[in-house]
Amino acid sequence: MIEQLLRFVAEGGVHSYEDLAKRLSAPLPLLEMMLEELSRLDYLRPVDSDCGKHCASCSIGSCSITGPGRLWALTDKGTKAASRLD
Numbered sequence: 520m521i522e523q524l525l526r527f528v529a530e531g532g533v534h535s536y537e538d539l540a541k542r543l544s545a546p547l548p549l550l551e552m553m554l555e556e557l558s559r560l561d562y563l564r565p566v567d568s569d570c571g572k573h574c575a576s577c578s579i580g581s582c583s584i585t586g587p588g589r590l591w592a593l594t595d596k597g598t599k600a601a602s603r604l605d
Contacts, residue, residue: 520545521553522604525562528593529601554591562597566590 520543527542528534540550557563593601 521556524550524553525557525597525601526604528563528591529598529604557597558591561594562600563591564594566592 523543524539527539536547536550540547543550545553554563558565
């Protein structure tokens with residue numbers, strides 16, 4: 520399931536917690552645990568949540584997750600790992 524999450528994020532775009540939880544058929548607390556684990560392993564990184572939600576001009580890129588007070592983005596390691604999962 521954690522590999523699926525990494526694949527979904529690597530597809531690009533901005534994903535909400537609710538959308539990802541629905542796609543994974545997982546409860547929100549489990550999704551949060553998976554995001555924290557991917558961050559611990561350096562596949563995702565937390566980003567300043569005071570971004571103003573200007574995704575079109577975002578310097579982070581197109582692979583991010585927005586949630587309650589959190590914004591996550593793929594790291595280079597996460598992007599490389601996701602490309603190997605295909």
